[in-house]
Amino acid sequence: MAYDPRPVEPRIYKRWLDAGAFQPRDGAEPYVIVIPPPNVTDILHVGHALNNVIQDVLIRFERMRGRAAEWLPGTDHAGIATQNVVEKRLAKEGKTRFDLGRERFVDEVWCFVKKTGNTIIEQLKVIGSSCDWSRLRFTLDEDYSRAVREVFVRLWDEGLIYRGHRVIHWCPHCLTALSDEEAEHHETQGNLYHIKYPLEDGSGFVTVATTRPETMFGDIGLVFNPKDARYKSLKGKRVKIPLSGVAIPIATDDAVEQGFGTGLLKVTPAHDANDFDIARRVWPASEMPLVIREDGTLGEEGGQEATAAVKNKGGGQVGRDRLDRPTAVRVPREFVGVDRFEARKKIIERLRATALLEKVEQHRHAVRRCYRCDTVVEPRLSDQWFVKMKPLAEKVMQGYAKGEFHIVPERWNATFEHWMNNIRDWNISRQLWWGHRIPVFTCANGHQWADREDPEKCPKCGATPSQDPDVLDTWFSSWLWPFATFGWPEQTPDLARFYPGHTLVTGPDILFFWVARMLMSGYHFMGQKPFTTVYLHGIARDTKHRKMSKSLGNGIDPLVVVEKFGADALRWTCVANTALGADLLLDPNDLETTFAPGRNFANKLWNIGQFVLGQLPNHVRPLETVDRRLLTLADRWILARANNAIFAATGHLADFRLDEAAKRCSEFAWNELADWYVEAVKPRLVSGDEDAKSTVHSVLVYCFDTVLRLLHPVVPFITEELWQKLPGRKSNELLAVAKWPELLTQLVDSDADVQFERVKKAIELIRSIRAEYRIPPKTRLRATIVARGNDRPETFVGERETILRLAQLESLALNGAPAAVGAHAVFGDGSEVVVALEGAVDVRNECRRLSEEKDRLEKQLEGLAARLTNQSFVSRAPQDVVAKEREKEKAWRDQRDVLAGKLKSLGCS
RNA sequence: GGGCGAAUAGCUCAGCGGUUCAGAGCGCCUGCCUUACACGCAGGAUGUCGGGGGUUCGAAUCCCUCUUCGCCCACCA
Numbered sequence: 001m002a003y004d005p006r007p008v009e010p011r012i013y014k015r016w017l018d019a020g021a022f023q024p025r026d027g028a029e030p031y032v033i034v035i036p037p038p039n040v041t042d043i044l045h046v047g048h049a050l051n052n053v054i055q056d057v058l059i060r061f062e063r064m065r066g067r068a069a070e071w072l073p074g075t076d077h078a079g080i081a082t083q084n085v086v087e088k089r090l091a092k093e094g095k096t097r098f099d100l101g102r103e104r105f106v107d108e109v110w111c112f113v114k115k116t117g118n119t120i121i122e123q124l125k126v127i128g129s130s131c132d133w134s135r136l137r138f139t140l141d142e143d144y145s146r147a148v149r150e151v152f153v154r155l156w157d158e159g160l161i162y163r164g165h166r167v168i169h170w171c172p173h174c175l176t177a178l179s180d181e182e183a184e185h186h187e188t189q190g191n192l193y194h195i196k197y198p199l200e201d202g203s204g205f206v207t208v209a210t211t212r213p214e215t216m217f218g219d220i221g222l223v224f225n226p227k228d229a230r231y232k233s234l235k236g237k238r239v240k241i242p243l244s245g246v247a248i249p250i251a252t253d254d255a256v257e258q259g260f261g262t263g264l265l266k267v268t269p270a271h272d273a274n275d276f277d278i279a280r281r282v283w284p285a286s287e288m289p290l291v292i293r294e295d296g297t298l299g300e301e302g303g304q305e306a307t308a309a310v311k312n313k314g315g316g317q318v319g320r321d322r323l324d325r326p327t328a329v330r331v332p333r334e335f336v337g338v339d340r341f342e343a344r345k346k347i348i349e350r351l352r353a354t355a356l357l358e359k360v361e362q363h364r365h366a367v368r369r370c371y372r373c374d375t376v377v378e379p380r381l382s383d384q385w386f387v388k389m390k391p392l393a394e395k396v397m398q399g400y401a402k403g404e405f406h407i408v409p410e411r412w413n414a415t416f417e418h419w420m421n422n423i424r425d426w427n428i429s430r431q432l433w434w435g436h437r438i439p440v441f442t443c444a445n446g447h448q449w450a451d452r453e454d455p456e457k458c459p460k461c462g463a464t465p466s467q468d469p470d471v472l473d474t475w476f477s478s479w480l481w482p483f484a485t486f487g488w489p490e491q492t493p494d495l496a497r498f499y500p501g502h503t504l505v506t507g508p509d510i511l512f513f514w515v516a517r518m519l520m521s522g523y524h525f526m527g528q529k530p531f532t533t534v535y536l537h538g539i540a541r542d543t544k545h546r547k548m549s550k551s552l553g554n555g556i557d558p559l560v561v562v563e564k565f566g567a568d569a570l571r572w573t574c575v576a577n578t579a580l581g582a583d584l585l586l587d588p589n590d591l592e593t594t595f596a597p598g599r600n601f602a603n604k605l606w607n608i609g610q611f612v613l614g615q616l617p618n619h620v621r622p623l624e625t626v627d628r629r630l631l632t633l634a635d636r637w638i639l640a641r642a643n644n645a646i647f648a649a650t651g652h653l654a655d656f657r658l659d660e661a662a663k664r665c666s667e668f669a670w671n672e673l674a675d676w677y678v679e680a681v682k683p684r685l686v687s688g689d690e691d692a693k694s695t696v697h698s699v700l701v702y703c704f705d706t707v708l709r710l711l712h713p714v715v716p717f718i719t720e721e722l723w724q725k726l727p728g729r730k731s732n733e734l735l736a737v738a739k740w741p742e743l744l745t746q747l748v749d750s751d752a753d754v755q756f757e758r759v760k761k762a763i764e765l766i767r768s769i770r771a772e773y774r775i776p777p778k779t780r781l782r783a784t785i786v787a788r789g790n791d792r793p794e795t796f797v798g799e800r801e802t803i804l805r806l807a808q809l810e811s812l813a814l815n816g817a818p819a820a821v822g823a824h825a826v827f828g829d830g831s832e833v834v835v836a837l838e839g840a841v842d843v844r845n846e847c848r849r850l851s852e853e854k855d856r857l858e859k860q861l862e863g864l865a866a867r868l869t870n871q872s873f874v875s876r877a878p879q880d881v882v883a884k885e886r887e888k889e890k891a892w893r894d895q896r897d898v899l900a901g902k903l904k905s906l907g908c909s
Numbered sequence: 910g911g912g913c914g915a916a917u918a919g920c921u922c923a924g925c926g927g928u929u930c931a932g933a934g935c936g937c938c939u940g941c942c943u944u945a946c947a948c949g950c951a952g953g954a955u956g957u958c959g960g961g962g963g964u965u966c967g968a969a970u971c972c973c974u975c976u977u978c979g980c981c982c983a984c985c986a
Contacts, residue, residue: 272986419981579922590935764952776940
């Protein structure tokens, strides 16, 4: 009967919760992971699953190792994303947020968040996440918001926050400014339009190449490189902007590449950061006209066509160095109100019609898009709040240089260092309503300050202040996550106990957004690192290596996987298929192939359990009380393998090699315990005496108990379920908080390893012979084993029953005279196995088999001999390597000699 | 324009401080319902470890180079 996880998993999860198993234990050394808070509106996708499964494996591992494991969960208010979701819902009713007004809109969002915000939290439970739910946080919690405000005020007081008037990334869809990180580069096939600008004096045209003709009404001049001989005569002349006729000057600037386009650059300072810099150098007194409005349509800002968004913005944020608004109408009436891309087409048409379009070239270039809605971002001159990042980054890099924290896998170091060392100031203001409102106040007399409380009057003049209308970037709250969640700025016991944390598990996609900034806030406000290790795992992709996303429709719903295969299977696939930092590749079109291995493994574990538990009496002696003299070779072997698994799994988990740990455990459970030990032991269970049986019971329980513990972090549900059934379990014991297996060095037994390998080999050879001669499985065979060299006859004598059963033999002669007619195979130190095959044996076939085997050995020996006679090898290679090669050579030579003898006695040519 | 990563069995990928490392899962072939498991058992086949050079006694594994793919960063409009 197959294992059905569906009734088991919810029951087990509830038991953990009821027992408080996920609370950090008292008195122990803490081990802290803070969750990368998913957006409140998110529903679980495979990326979350991967991220949380990894964290859960680590936290469960450390919990079992005795640490006070604190995995702090929570959600992020996700300003833009959440506001967008609610606005979309409003749009269905034909409303905009402006219809509701700020206060009612925010209420609406809260309402939405309270209703749906726990979805992802509940889903995390379904996949087994062992978070400390008693400490669940939300970035808009009252306490948390206090921390955000405190941080803002402190940075303000330190002079690290300033009002900047510059070209920022503006999303015309989200109607807000974005940080540099939020505007993603996308390589795009575009056009380079060559446009003729008529000279004002009527003496002809100059041609300018641009990718963005729609910004031309915002041009304030043309520049060329001062070294460019072609245009020398143009200096000081003026051209008229086509279609608008506005006259603008021509000047020179070093930034212009002579080789690109025509070597003449149109300068649009309000819609291009580069042009902004040029304009400030070349025409410092010039105005910088905005010709694309916040919603992406053409037109002057503040004109009668101003958008609702503009109208609803509060005042009071005019920067002191702000340049004047344009005085003349620059955008021709026919383009006002036209979307920028529509306008581009129209403008090109009009230029073509008036013969001002010289040519259009194809041109690949990077376009920036909003990371939330994928809209092409509009560079736009505006006033925003910025954080000076350099002083913050420097503190981090000092700690980094001292090795106070590190990134795994290491290959991310270069990326991290480059970003940190070239850090740019952070635009933290967002023109949204959902988020932490910026605590900057301005009074009618122009006094401006940041305040921890909402002030009633200006502290300087007593005038009534107004608050900045914008909110803070979401990441300006989540960068405080490792300490704000524990009560900062209060010096709470939690903060003292759980800061700094230990491991931060996330994808490299938010290395800059979040990880780097948490490091900065941690060092700055807490005076030390927020965590020791940054573990960057891969990204969930489909088999075409495309990132899984809603828009591509290539996602996999983890809950569907749980329903079909079980949470353990989902977790297994996430863990076993991801080498350190590698992407997780899943096939959304073939869930069976993708997740069946995990389900199959769980089923195997279940059935091992069925067998083992079915054998056991109510009381099983603990292994340590078993008389060691009762242990057979098979017993000693499996105990050694178990301890090898403990050693390997522990080491791999400590090194974040979760896949290796999972695979070694699976190998132990399936290929060693089930395939060999359980099978080898069946004869003793059936016909052994009491001592033999009870010894087997003890060994089985030890091994099964051990592997359940080792596997628990990866497949917690089924291991807990099975572990509960082991004899002697007290009703209140839980595997989730049980002790991690300890390596018992007295059970490490390399001799048993070698000896039992010989037994296995002998069995495998007999099975091969059976298959080759097509002897039906039911036919019992007679075989002889002759032990030679270091292979001891006692080895095979001791495991006689095992060999008889697993090789399906009728009789086994040991070191007797091999049957004259039979199939031969050689192994180990020249030991031999012979299967009696009167009548069935084909001498010619035997000759072929044996001589092939002999040839193979000869060839290997040749290579070995070459190495061993090579003086540089013998002298330079490590001693133990040479010794091993010598041993190998001897064994192979013995095998070869035995084979040669066989061939001779069979009369092969 | 910089930086990083990947190319290994039909598929998806491990292995990368050098000498049983040529592996796993899935798929495939041949037998088996051998009383824990057909989500299983046993036995098999399959790769010039992307091309080329180099270092070395020895290289999927280190170095260089080329090719083909990804990703990140970047003010050639």
